[in-house]
Amino acid sequence: MACCDLKGMLTFLVLWIINKEPANGASIAREIEKRKGCKPSPGTIYPVLKDLKEKGLVTVKEKEYHITDKGHKELHAGCSLFKKIFYDVEEICRKCD
Amino acid sequence: MACCDLKGMLTFLVLWIINKEPANGASIAREIEKRKGCKPSPGTIYPVLKDLKEKGLVTVKEKEYHITDKGHKELHAGCSLFKKIFYDVEEICRKCD
DNA sequence: ACACAACTATCGGTTAACCGATACTTACTT
DNA sequence: AAGTAAGTATCGGTTAACCGATAGTTGTGT
Numbered sequence: 001m002a003c004c005d006l007k008g009m010l011t012f013l014v015l016w017i018i019n020k021e022p023a024n025g026a027s028i029a030r031e032i033e034k035r036k037g038c039k040p041s042p043g044t045i046y047p048v049l050k051d052l053k054e055k056g057l058v059t060v061k062e063k064e065y066h067i068t069d070k071g072h073k074e075l076h077a078g079c080s081l082f083k084k085i086f087y088d089v090e091e092i093c094r095k096c097d
Numbered sequence: 098m099a100c101c102d103l104k105g106m107l108t109f110l111v112l113w114i115i116n117k118e119p120a121n122g123a124s125i126a127r128e129i130e131k132r133k134g135c136k137p138s139p140g141t142i143y144p145v146l147k148d149l150k151e152k153g154l155v156t157v158k159e160k161e162y163h164i165t166d167k168g169h170k171e172l173h174a175g176c177s178l179f180k181k182i183f184y185d186v187e188e189i190c191r192k193c194d
Numbered sequence: 195a196c197a198c199a200a201c202t203a204t205c206g207g208t209t210a211a212c213c214g215a216t217a218c219t220t221a222c223t224t
Numbered sequence: 225a226a227g228t229a230a231g232t233a234t235c236g237g238t239t240a241a242c243c244g245a246t247a248g249t250t251g252t253g254t
């Protein structure tokens with residue numbers, strides 16, 4: 001990963017959601033809406049999915065996006081970095097609503 | 098916050114670091130290096146600090162950046178959103194190194 | 195078969211996060 | 225006092241994340 005590259009959290013989130021449960025684009029968008037409070041437009045979600053597909057991180061089976069082994073590894077790596085960077089965020093999160 | 102705007106994690110991280118302990122620009126950069134594995138360039142870190150200053154989220158006292166009340170609130174809000182979006186990331190993080 | 199809704203997809207444009215290079219200032223050493 | 229290291233700051237440019245608009249596709253009900 002490039003230095004100080006903290007963009008791409010949406011891609012990470014999408015991969016995370018697919019990892020939890022295979023889904024189609026529309027329901028992924030709905031899940032993001034549930035988490036974020038606003039729904040990503042089609043112009044946001046589909047390019048992300050296309051990108052993930054091209055990178056071999058997800059595949060389409062029966063009109064649903066599934067995570068691949070490679071995707072699993074990538075997600076794992078992302079989580080590790082994430083944890084390394086924000087290992088102590090829980091300190092304040094504990095105080096949050 | 099704008100819809101699906103997950104950029105700006107660096108700003109969030111900087112604010113988080115200052116919240117933990119007042120620091121000057123250089124030591125903030127070093128702390129980020131420790132967490133991320135690579136050091137943000139001056140051209141990255143100082144504009145971020147300037148931005149935070151202009152928004153009234155931090156102040157400079159004795160050549161160190163301190164978080165303000167407003168900064169605290171912003172950080173708290175960020176953490177809440179963060180937690181709402183990634184409430185279940187710990188599931189996989191538990192399995193991480 | 196037709197109409198309507200839900201889903202998928204692409205494209206152009208905007209925005210801003212981030213970086214490298216550079217220059218200036220402050221502190222510390224001898 | 226001079227020289228060197230550390231810290232601060234700015235500017236221009238690049239990149240890519242994200243969005244809105246638009247169009248095509250698939251499915252469903254009647």
